[in-house]
Amino acid sequence: MIRTRFAPSPTGELHIGGARTALFNFLLARSAGEQGRFVLRIDDTDAERSRREFELKLMEDLRWLGLDWDEGPDGPGGVPCRQSERLGLYAEWMSRLREAGAVYPCFCSDERLGALRREQAARGEPPRYDGCCRALSSGEAERRIASGERPCWRFALGGEPIVFEDAVRGHQVFPSGTIGDFVLERSDGTPTYLFASAVDDLAMEITHVVRGDEHVPNTARQLAILDRLGCPRPVFAHIPMILSADRQKLSKRTGSTSIREYRERGFLPEGLVAYLATLSWSPGDAVSPFSLESLAGAFSLDRISRSSPLHDESHLLHWQREAMHRRGTARIRQEIAERDPRFGVLEDRMDILIGDLLDEHPLTGELERALAFLVERPAGERTEWMPSLASALGELEPWTEEELNGLLRAFMRERGMRGREFFHPLRLLLTGRERGAALPLVLLALGREEAVSRLEG
């Protein structure tokens, strides 16, 4: 049995990095077939920044990408999957830790903690909590609590190094002393992410934790908790973070990275998935990156690379083009008609042009603009030869691409015009654009009546 989870905190929109983490977790679970489960958990222990609105968007975006979960906050699993709804569970495990003497109350002020860090940095030591309050007698601790002080609770780290095998990074060692006693329960009684997440992975019987490698140091801490409790460890797989073109952590400042934004710009979910699947992992030549099933069939953790890929929109665009071609013109036409009902009446006449315009305008919105001339007549200048072209077109039989092509060329030659001299003003009048699909196709799509009418004025 393989159980994976994607556990975002609902403090913002789903971005490229989060989506890839979700994808890898999804693929790992699906690669196990019937034996795999993919869980969506909402890590909202940060009450300040968590918002229900983001949670809803997150789920919508995940579904849009095709990453369906087997258990999640909206229900199929039946268990609460929001950390804010599982507070009782954390309290339960906390009292176990208290009984075991694995945690202690800490009364240190922010000021003392800040000063401590500064001193340690100045001395070239790793910054960590010095265990000051560990020495407090239980009597004194009780007295201070009784007098109204609100301590946080820290985990009392043992002296042994923490060692684990990461499924992508290999053997990991954290010597004791490199990390200090960390907070499990805040002074307001709420659990920290570190604690809630460890408890949840345990309670949800998560077998594999695939997450960004910024969590590596957290893993050591979470393992310390699990070990102290004598609980089984999940397998950890830390995947490299996706960096922006300037090799920095992806942020809003480095351009669009939110899935929602890409969606609104007209990117297709299959294209996005194919792109994400090639970042730090590659499905191999024989596998179609456009199908989640085939990706799942090829997926394995040991093929994940350890170096950070750079987010590159030109690659995304390439997968987008491919995805659009795979959708086919009929389906794209329907989508455009949904966005703008005026296109609805055109039906298959749009197909004539879509194939020709797709590569240059791989995004639905752009494509829509490139086709706009079909539904709104552009203002353009008429040359003196256009009315006679109109009457020639009026008599053309049959109205086909080949005949149109022949007529245009013959007309151009008769008048002694060069290609550009003839086609350019014609294109401008009919489409309002400098560039676009081949003109016989433009005429074919417009239809005889409309084409003649535009030329006559």
Next chain:
RNA sequence: GGCCCCAUCGACUAGCGGCCUAGGUCGUAGCCCUCUCAAGGCUAAAACACGGGUUCGAAUCCCGUUGGGGCUACCA
């Protein structure tokens, strides 16, 4: 500063001691086609960061240097 990680064409990657004169894809350049922009066809430029080892043999293993990244919170 401390701890950890990473390092193949501009980018995504294949490569897991001999199959490497390093393969593919995107991008770039040129040519063909052409009314335009693309697409398509053909071609080209383009990488094992550097220095030491180990080995008959290293892009692949080890060490160092350099460069990049992550973490260093009562955020996640």
